[in-house]
């Protein structure tokens with residue numbers, strides 16, 4: 001089999017701004033002004049006293065001088081949750097009616113799931129309370145509807161903790177970048193996958209052993225399918241597309257491909273290409289006169305090659321990163337710890353401060369409703385990495401090249417590590433920038449050839 005050196009791709013590096021997740025919550029000028037006036041208190045009721053709820057209660061009760069006052073904690077079987085470390089004035093209850101009928105201004109929903117949490121959020125908004133939630137499932141499924149309901153009641157619903165936990169990505173995008181037209185959001189949104197892939201990269205572990213290690217250390221669930229199949233990251237991408245690109249999409253409209261297909265050999269080949277492999281979530285808005293409603297969305301969650309020296313490649317272990325690209329501001333990067341009780345609670349409390357600052361603002365100050373894109377695809381025009389495992393015989397590369405050529409796709413490089421048996425020979429081909437839909441059509445034809453030992457693996461190569 002002929003071998004050629006991989007061509008080194010020029011990595012585009014635009015200047016970005018890194019915002020540390022563990023930096024102290026920003027105190028805006030509005031808050032300092034408010035300190036000079038008799039400060040209105042914001043009464044807060046907590047639904048769910050679990051990992052995040054406990055941390056939120058701790059932060060709210062430790063921040064003396066804050067305008068936020070925790071008044072209620074709701075949980076099932078609440079007796080076993082009661083903690084003496086919290087002020088005795090807090091009312092503990094297992095009756096949701098106690099909270100909904102209370103004088104709490106804001107309900108913080110940290111129960112999770114669609115039901116019954118979604119019903120409680122709707123009832124809270126109907127009762128004229130604002131809502132803060134970390135519930136990505138609820139926001140990815142019902143976010144626009146809940147924002148509309150909040151708007152109709154002159155209240156707010158904030159969900160900064162639903163994506164990337166403690167990283168202020170949503171609030172940064174919605175408020176810090178509100179003056180720009182964002183057209184692209186990319187990120188590493190699932191800490192479990194990032195932990196597994198960075199371990200595979202660091203120690204040459206197989207997917208299964210890296211997953212087992214992640215489970216033992218508590219970075220992966222006993223059933224990791226939502227993480228490794230891209231379902232969790234897809235829900236977060238839907239929320240980011242809504243918050244940052246102003247596009248309303250349903251999760252099932254976004255392509256999600258599993259990271260389970262990645263083998264340790266892929267990291268060896270990726271390294272030869274000056275790349276590494278991560279689960280990348282990417283949503284790109286394209287304004288198009290031909291598309292219904294004048295706008296298209298390309299979005300997917302999938303394993304992809306990225307340059308080893310890119311910011312995304314530097315997100316190690318369970319870290320997350322969100323990159324927003326704007327027409328005027330260029331690239332802005334948010335990174336840090338995307339999960340865990342305390343980091344996620346910081347995002348929740350920051351949302352509460354945002355509501356406290358906006359008290360009295362007219363509902364028109366809320367972001368405008370999201371548009372439905374006329375076309376949604378998972379296709380990107382980029383170079384691709386193809387890994388084949390074949391029963392070796394002469395003419396294999398020629399057969400592959402002929403089919404690719406029929407689709408107008410050019411081969412860039414061919415790589416083959418020594419030592420594979422002829423019965424299961426692994427080699428990699430990179431192809432020049434092409435539309436992934438066209439490449440998939442060529443690969444469907446290639447998959448019918450009789451020399452494959454396992455299905456070909458195709459990964460996009462993103463430059464940043």
Ligand SMILES: NC(=O)c1ccc[n+]([C@@H]2O[C@H](COP(=O)([O-])OP(=O)(O)OC[C@H]3O[C@@H](n4cnc5c(N)ncnc54)[C@H](OP(=O)(O)O)[C@@H]3O)[C@@H](O)[C@H]2O)c1
Pocket residue numbers: 047048049050051052053074075076077109110111112113116134135136137161162165338339340341344
């Ligand atoms: N943990 C993170 O790192 C993280 C990061 C980002 C976002 N989030 C989101 O934050 C939310 C909370 O997550 P979490 O990790 O804190 O979950 P958790 O530890 O399971 O806490 C959920 C709490 O809600 C209570 N609860 C569940 N169902 C209930 C019901 N029907 N009635 C009354 N109470 C009920 C649970 O009580 P029991 O103790 O009886 O089960 C538990 O105390 C979720 O939406 C999650 O996706 C979490």
